[in-house]
Amino acid sequence: MEQPEQLGLRKADPESCESVDAHWTNQAFQASTAIGLSYPTESCPVLNITAGQQPTQSCTLGDQPVYTVNATDAAEVTKSIQFARKNNIRLVIRDTGHDLLRRSTGYGSLQIWIKYVRQGIDFQATFTPTQKCSKSTWTGSAFRIGGGYTWSDVLGEAASRGVIVVGGGTPSVGCLGGWMQGGGHGPAVHDFGLGADQVLEAQVVLANGQLVTANPCQHSDLFFAIRGGGGGTYGVVLSTTVKAHATVKVAAQQLSFAPLNSSYMRDFMKAVSLVHNAYPDLSDKGMSGYGSWSVASPTPLVYNYNYTLGGPIAANFTTGFTHTVAVFGKTAKEAETIFAPVTAQLADFDGRSLFVNITYSSFPIYAAYYTALSGIESPIGSSAALGSRLLDRKALTSPKLNETLYAIAGTNEEFTSINIVFVGGGQVARDGADPCSGVNPAWRTSYVHNIVARGWAPGADEATRNAVYSDITNVKVRAMKELAPDTGAYMNEGDRFDTEYLQDFYGQHATKLSAIKKKYDPSGVFYCPTCIGSDSWQQDSTGHLCQVK
Numbered sequence: 001m002e003q004p005e006q007l008g009l010r011k012a013d014p015e016s017c018e019s020v021d022a023h024w025t026n027q028a029f030q031a032s033t034a035i036g037l038s039y040p041t042e043s044c045p046v047l048n049i050t051a052g053q054q055p056t057q058s059c060t061l062g063d064q065p066v067y068t069v070n071a072t073d074a075a076e077v078t079k080s081i082q083f084a085r086k087n088n089i090r091l092v093i094r095d096t097g098h099d100l101l102r103r104s105t106g107y108g109s110l111q112i113w114i115k116y117v118r119q120g121i122d123f124q125a126t127f128t129p130t131q132k133c134s135k136s137t138w139t140g141s142a143f144r145i146g147g148g149y150t151w152s153d154v155l156g157e158a159a160s161r162g163v164i165v166v167g168g169g170t171p172s173v174g175c176l177g178g179w180m181q182g183g184g185h186g187p188a189v190h191d192f193g194l195g196a197d198q199v200l201e202a203q204v205v206l207a208n209g210q211l212v213t214a215n216p217c218q219h220s221d222l223f224f225a226i227r228g229g230g231g232g233t234y235g236v237v238l239s240t241t242v243k244a245h246a247t248v249k250v251a252a253q254q255l256s257f258a259p260l261n262s263s264y265m266r267d268f269m270k271a272v273s274l275v276h277n278a279y280p281d282l283s284d285k286g287m288s289g290y291g292s293w294s295v296a297s298p299t300p301l302v303y304n305y306n307y308t309l310g311g312p313i314a315a316n317f318t319t320g321f322t323h324t325v326a327v328f329g330k331t332a333k334e335a336e337t338i339f340a341p342v343t344a345q346l347a348d349f350d351g352r353s354l355f356v357n358i359t360y361s362s363f364p365i366y367a368a369y370y371t372a373l374s375g376i377e378s379p380i381g382s383s384a385a386l387g388s389r390l391l392d393r394k395a396l397t398s399p400k401l402n403e404t405l406y407a408i409a410g411t412n413e414e415f416t417s418i419n420i421v422f423v424g425g426g427q428v429a430r431d432g433a434d435p436c437s438g439v440n441p442a443w444r445t446s447y448v449h450n451i452v453a454r455g456w457a458p459g460a461d462e463a464t465r466n467a468v469y470s471d472i473t474n475v476k477v478r479a480m481k482e483l484a485p486d487t488g489a490y491m492n493e494g495d496r497f498d499t500e501y502l503q504d505f506y507g508q509h510a511t512k513l514s515a516i517k518k519k520y521d522p523s524g525v526f527y528c529p530t531c532i533g534s535d536s537w538q539q540d541s542t543g544h545l546c547q548v549k
Contacts, residue, residue: 028172030097035064037097037105063102063543065092065111072116077236078209080112085207085525090545092528093232095148095177098170100386101496103178103232103528107543114176117238119146121157127241130201135216138200141244145175151186155375159367163244164188166198169290171375176240181231182492183439185449187374188245188366190288190426191328196228196439197431198242204235207525211238216436221516225532228439229506229513230491233531234520249362250369251335252289252326257346257356258302258317264353265295265319269409271349272321273402276448278342280393283425283447285338286330290374291323291420296412298455304355317355323420324373332360385465385472386453387495389480390424390446390487400483407479408452414471421449421490441507442488449490452476473497491530501530 030037069080084091090109097104104111127142141163145154151167154175158165166188173179184195192198201215204222214223225234255275259268272293294301302320327335336343343358350356363369395401410416424447431437432444454468477495489498491505502510510532517533527537527545537545 035061035068037099063105063107065094065106065109068094068111068113070113070116072118074203074205074211074238077112077114077117077205077238078211080110081205081207081236081525082209084110085523090527091525093177093236093526095174096150096172098173099178100493101491101530103531106527106545107539112236113148114236114238115148115174117147118149119239121145121149121154123157123161123244124241127200127243129215129217130213131217133201133215133217135220136200138243142200142241143244144239144241146239147176149175151175152375155367155370158244159247159365161244162247162365164192164247164366165242165244166192166195168195169374170377172377175242176237178231178492180240181226181228181237183228183443183490184492185421185423185490187289187326187370187423188328189423189428190283191248191286192243192245193427193431194228194439194443196226197427197434197437199223199227200241200243202226202237202241203239204237206235207521207523220436222520224436224438225513225516225520227437229509229516230531232528233517233526233533235526247365247367248329249331249364250326250328250366251330251332252324252361252363252369252373253287253335253339254322254324254359254361254373255291255357256302256320256322257349257354258304258320259354262319267349267353268295268319268321269402269405271346271354273405274345275321275323275342276396276401276405279396279422280425280447282325282338282342283422286327286426287325287335287338288423288426289323289325291321291325291422292417293321293420294415294417295319295409296415297417298415302355302357323422325422326369326373328366332362336360383458383465384453384455385469386451386493387472387477387480387498388449388451388489388493389477389484390440390442390489391448391450391480391484392442392445392487393447395484395487396447398483404479404483408450408476410454410471410476414454416476417453419451419453421451422447424448438509438513440488440491440505441509443490446484446487449493450480451493452480469497494530496530498530502535505530506532 071077090106092104092106092109092111094104094111094113122144124142127138129136143165150172152171154165155167166186168179168186180195201213204214205211212219226237257271259265297318300316300318301322302317304316346356408418429444456464456468473495488507489504494505498504506513513532524536536548538548539545
């Protein structure tokens with residue numbers, strides 16, 4: 001039998017492998033390395049040497065960059081762009097590595113890493129636009145975020161000043177990259193608007209190496225594009241100035257339910273459906289938040305604390321539904337009143353076929369709510385296939401909703417997870433009137449961004465992975481498209497194999513964004529899959545990019 005060295009495999013270093021394996025699911029660890037990703041590719045599966053695992057295949061970089069520039073200022077970004085352009089090298093831009101669609105990786109590429117651009121986080125009690133731009137109408141407070149900071153950095157500064165900055169639900173997400181440029185959702189979005197709509201102005205390094213300011217008065221078309229038209233393709237954003245809002249009290253509700261046993265699955269799905277039916281009206285009354293559900297979760301979703309029904313039942317449930325929602329500026333009692341119609345419907349199942357638990361809590365300021373119930377770092381480091389759809393009132397109240405929920409739930413063997421981003425309506429809808437917003441217009445009419453995901457075991461073969469991808473695209477996403485044919489999808493958490501991505505991710509803005517791309521990057525220096533301009537290129541079997549003729 002041939003040894004690993006004879007197969008062209010390097011002998012594993014037990015000490016190094018043990019360290020990597022121990023920290024693999026830690027976001028800070030992944031973000032600390034130039035090729036660390038929250039959701040890694042399958043080119044080099046991690047090994048648990050302690051458990052006796054040994055390499056069985058060649059470990060390659062795959063589509064990870066070959067070289068990385070740890071840029072610290074605009075001049076270094078400019079030099080990197082000019083070098084890539086002169087030598088016809090594929091260029092990718094990376095902030096924190098949270099991307100799910102492989103837009104910040106690329107075979108044989110040079111990577112510009114903006115993590116080390118650190119020019120400070122500056123608070124302005126009253127926003128003052130650059131060169132006194134008369135078209136900037138914001139008169140409140142603002143923060144200038146000068147570099148590759150994460151929301152944990154900025155939200156701490158905001159809390160110390162008694163204000164709210166709209167950031168991601170995960171604190172380690174970067175402020176300047178794909179999160180903001182693709183739209184950006186978080187727990188404060190319903191009341192204050194999407195992340196992209198917070199941007200008052202930005203500094204951007206263009207494909208020609210020039211550093212420009214983009215706002216409603218200068219480079220207003222570029223300003224439109226980076227505020228929701230997708231990251232990594234128009235230029236390298238090095239700073240933004242974003243709105244700051246006065247803090248408010250928050251009332252929160254936590255709901256969970258699960259079937260008492262497998263014979264009650266029909267009632268469980270009815271309950272899932274009725275909560276979805278209620279979301280538009282709940283949103284219109286000020287509620288928003290996040291949830292998840294599954295018919296067979298890999299890990300427990302709903303926990304039972306001393307609940308009995310003629311004796312003890314399951315301590316926790318892998319089939320279940322849970323959400324945490326909030327109402328800003330209200331009391332817990334007011335939140336309870338808003339949700340009362342749904343509570344009454346769920347009461348018909350409680351104790352008979354479902355375990356149902358509802359609790360309410362109050363927080364004096366937004367920061368306290370965020371810390372307690374939202375800003376949590378989940379384990380990362382696993383690969384998965386996912387797709388999504390924005391759901392409007394018509395879809396959420398459709399007679400076909402229940403059928404769609406069954407389709408996306410899948411079988412017990414698929415271990416499908418569905419995540420509910422219930423943050424639409426409110427200010428998200430009202431900001432559709434902003435002429436400088438490049439956000440997918442489908443956000444303006446939708447209440448829920450619905451994500452469906454499946455994973456696979458580390459080191460799974462290509463056939464297994466492809467089967468999961470096919471199920472997500474051709475079964476689950478297709479079912480959601482049939483339910484909501486007139487909306488679209490959130491590009492940052494969409495199906496990377498969506499052949500209709502231009503319409504689904506960008507909507508009516510696709511044509512305008514394509515013209516802006518050609519204006520600022522006519523030779524295609526910036527490329528990322530599913531980004532504006534990517535339809536001008538194709539990747540061959542070796543991973544090289546070739547221009548479409």
